[in-house]
Amino acid sequence: MGEFELIGHYFASAACAQAGDGVALGIGDDCALLDVPAGEQLAVSTDTLVAGVHFPHNPDPCLLAQRALAVSVSDLAAMGATPLGFTLALTLEAANADWLRAFAQGLDQMARACSVSLIGGDTTRGPLSLTLTVFGRTPRGLALTRSGAQVGDLLCVGGCLGDAAGALPLVLGQRSDDSAAAKALLQQYWSPQPQLSLGQALRGNASAALDISDGLLADCGHIAAASRVCLQIELAKVPLSTSLQVFVDAETARNCALSGGDDYVLAFTLPEARLAPLQEQGLSIHVIGKVLAGQGVKLVDAQGQEIIQAKGGYQHFGSSGG
Template sequence: MEFDLIARHFTRATPGAVLGVGDDCALLAPTPGMQLAVSTDMLLEGRHFSPADSPAGLGHKSLAVNLSDLAAMGATPRWATLAIALPEENDAWLNAFARGFFRMADLHGLELVGGDTSRGTLTISITVMGEVPPGQALRRDGAQTGDDVWVSGMLGSAALALAYRQGRLFMEQIDAAKVLPALYLPMPRIALGEALRGLASSAIDISDGLLGDLGHILKRSRVGATLEFSALPTLPVAQAYLHEAVARDCVLAGGDDYELCFTAPPGRRDAVQAAAAAAGVAVSRIGRITAEPGLNVLDADGQPLPIAHTGYDHFAA
């Protein structure tokens, strides 16, 4: 029975909610004076993950990719709802999925307050809710000419892992083992997003590829950007493969990084570095915002790199 399944795997105490799982609706009381940030993401078997993927890892990743949207807005996680379609009831799979899900939830103080289950192709849809002080949310429309462009963490690792798994890029097995965790166990940059309130002029999380996601900032802010490929942060193991076009494409447009890309005035460089250090996350300055529209990536000689595509297309075949 649906309700027995929910009770066994997804019902826990929710002291931060007025009423959690078990009724027709959850009842929530946001902190007085705070604004709610709300985001929904969907993951489909065969499109976003493989049937062979670990259910615990899938529980982790399905929530992490949603939390990354809150991080991009500088919001503090509070609550989530989970809707999941399953081809059949499988307690062992659900127990592992819930373990990965709640491990990530507990790490960020988030409570599961409702959702739905049904029979069907394995599909996971999560809505997350967070809080942010009025006027302090990080948005996509604030980049200004002359701003620095920054990214957190390392780029391209998850896309390199996927390219290796799909046979599009040969990697030594010992090298592949160093990038595979980025694909299966991404970590949302919640603490960094909170620390960037009042510092970043715009922000977005890198889910579909650096160029495509930065392009959303440029479009909303009505500006352009120039990036330096040599400044893009990658794991040392990845650098051995960047002579191949597919590897460069993974760094520029591969997606699944779940790092933050953000802009800030040059006068705030020290403050940005201090905020990142306080959050325990490395950040790299990779370019600048320009008044001229368009997005250019320069090689070590200052020449434009050819760009095959800018990011993941959710409706591509």
Template sequence: MPLSEFDLIYQFFSSLGRGPGVVLGVGDDCALLQVPEGEQLATSMDTVVAGVHFPEDGFPEDIGFRAIAAAASDLAAMGARPLGMTLALTVPEADDLWLRTCSEGVAAAVSAFDLPLVGGDTTRGPLSITVQVFGSVPAGKALLRSGAQVGDQLCVSGTQGDAAAALLVLSGDWPGSHEAAEYLEQRYYRPSARLALGQSLLGVATSAIDISDGLLADAGHIAAASGVKLKIDPALLPLSPALRSYPDQDQALRWALAGGDDYELCFTLPAEAELPPLCTRIGEVVAGEGVDCGLDPGDAGGYRHF
């Protein structure tokens, strides 16, 4: 007999809902979360669709992890501490093996991001996953896109362009080493939502955003919201050894500027502020509007959903 919706939830996901902010998790009509006194609720939602946001033949555990990491990255960009998440899973059929392995990826993300799964939904249809995350942030202290000031440093975490380069790996066209290919594929499927960094930037950074649609596109959101211009020095962009090994370094630079899905943070700091570990200053905030990288990176509009 096929598993019912409630059987699916209980069998594969009901054990993942424990956390200090969870009063009541899976099993009732609503979950109950406790927001600490003096803090505000931060919430965001992301949907990923097979064949659009991830390959249809990807490993289920990687698909599950990646969907949650992408949503958790929004909490990181606000400096929020995770409280919990809900997950809506649409699948063509109740495939026990697929669901079991997907739940392993979800469990890994719950552990990696301290993000309990407190509820969700399952339905039949084309494969897609919707994740809604909840976090808390001290009242009035959330990192916003609108606070960048002329004279600030422009910074990023981690390395840029890896996920975009990974698409070449997934298509079987990567010309480099097996080790580089493995690294890039890991960066695509297992991104690190920079939650600890976001929280450490509270009261320090003047603005922040996560890099999901591409550095130039997402930096443009900061520029527009803050009413300033962001100048990026391409020579300062942090590239991984895997990306530096690609024969066409002009293409590698385009991936770093316009590729998406790295889920690193782009943020601005006052000129005198100390740069956090594993972060790089890539430019500055000046008067004007838009983003200037001094190059023509081709289609720099970033990922477009429509």
């Protein structure tokens, strides 16, 4: 099967590839065309996932597709954007029909869950890797960024942390477990749900935001650096799921939440007066600290004493550190 036959058979005919809101022209031409209403801006983000680096070799293709798209759409959530479309550049060692069918199914499932359309891409032969570019729209001047945190703001996250890191021994085949807790952690690893509704609700409310991909400490460090402030995290307030606490010991759970990464939960700073109105909307918001004068990230215990955490988070082309 040639490249164009492959695209047409497995991707162009999928439900997620049909033109949706904001997509004037999708798959089938040299470029896609997107409509962005007056008064809005286009948000664009690209992610590359490589076998053996971002996911294990020989993954379930349906789950791989779900994870790859969710990871990319999470960047739109972090900016408070409404999804429009995405492109997929897929590099395959061989065109296996069963693999492609399962991959396309997983991609379509996640795309429809996120209300985002497949609008183009490319396929080529080589070691397995995926590059996705996502497009969204946001009202002009209201996109969430990392650089607006103010002293006195609350530091919040949009849900429990550490589940995906807790699942890694299962993903890598280092541990076998069929318990409900293990299944819940694997679900969070392979099918994270981008917090699009939360991100859009934070427009005009949050002072800074991002999604947690490299670990809470490392990613809070990005907000601290961009905003030129210090983010203080209270360890006891960092939310952990019951599944993680059942599956691993307390110290491991803590390390997963602080430094494990792959959570794709939003971390954001918020003026205190904005907290209650957002919570009244039923949004998942956990206050875990506050913004102080200074620089960097400070982890403290219940008595306010600083805790030194050896590992700060994942970094490409370098060692992890605080």
